[in-house]
Amino acid sequence: MRMQDELNALGIDPDRPLLISDADEVLFAFMEGFESFLNSRGLSFSWASFQLNGNIIDDRTGEAVEAVAVRSLIYSFFENHTRTIAAVDGAAESLQHLGRHLQIVVLSNIWPEFRDARAHALRSQGMPYPIIANRGSKAPAVAHLASLTCGPVFFVDDIPAHHRDVANLAGDVVRIHYVANRRLAGLLEPAEYCHHHACDWSGISSYIEGCLGMTSS
Ligand SMILES: [Mg+2]
Incomplete structure (x- = not known):
């Protein structure tokens, strides 16, 4: 429609x-749920600024996750947690x-x-x-x-x-x-x-x- x-x-x-x-x-x-989701995947949010791109850090390398991977993480979060988000x-x-x-x-x-x-x-x-x-x-x-x-x-x-x-x-x-x-x-x-x-x-x-x-x- x-x-x-x-x-x-x-x-x-x-x-x-x-x-x-x-x-x-x-x-x-959202942020509370998304941060837990990131942590469960060996990632963390840097809390450096009000955006997801550039602030999702791979704990193993200390590097920021690239934009295309950020998008798929967000997609996966919604796919798995939209029904149960607090x-x-x-x-x-x-x-x-x-x-x-x-x-x-x-x-x-x-x-x-x-x-x-x-x-x-x-x-x-x-x-x-x-x-x-x-x-x-x-x-x-x-x-x-x-x-x-x-x-x-x-x-x-x-x-x-x-x-x-x-x-x-x-x-x-x-x-x-x-x-x-x-x-x-x-x-x-x-x-x-x-x-x-x-x-x-x-x-x-x-x-x-x-x-x-x-x-x-
Ligand atoms: Mg909003």
């Missing part, structure tokens, strides 16, 4: 606010709470073949929201989803480039930067193009409720 048809088929209510949430490092503890603390509870005020869609840059496993992981951890498997920039999908509702639209993601793209294409969308892994977050300068930087899901909830004129409870 074409991306726009897939988004139209979500049945977005034009009168309700919408939250578009990323998955890895927002709803799922949720981020507070994510399910906060979404359940926010769900009283808004509709929720998960927009994840995951290979389409792992979409169903990701949907399973969401459901089994109390987050039974529709999941869209996107590729590349998230801005076109965010802009299209935003066009389907009159209510305020919120976008949560860990990758600064997605916030920049969304700011350029759908400037009215309220952009919240959140990196669940605090060590990983520490490797980034505060992202530009964001309205808010959150440290945890309770902060995301309070911020959104403030924007909607609700009080936290």
Whole structure:
């Protein structure tokens, strides 16, 4: 199905606010799981910067793994661990709470073949929201989803480039930067193009409720 048809088929209510949430490092503890996966294969993450390429080190040689091998490691991680990856603390509870005020869609840059496993992981951890498997920039999908509702639209993601793209294409969308892994977050300068930087899901909830004129409870 074409991306726009897939988004139209979500049945977005034009009168309700919408939250578009990323998955890895927002709803799922990607880095924690991926680092354990690397360690089990004699590799480690150097924590030198906010990217995988160049920072995955072969413990035997001390050399960084080449980009093409990094890609296949990431693929193998998703192939083996997407169904069982741990949720981020507070994510399910906060979404359940926010769900009283808004509709929720998960927009994840995951290979389409792992979409169903990701949907399973969401459901089994109390987050039974529709999941869209996107590729590349998230801005076109965010802009299209935003066009389907009159209510305020919120976008949560860990990758600064997605916030920049969304700011350029759908400037009215309220952009919240959140990196669940605090060590990983520490490797980034505060992202530009964001309205808010959150440290945890309770902060995301309070911020959104403030924007909607609700009080936290
Ligand atoms: Mg992410």
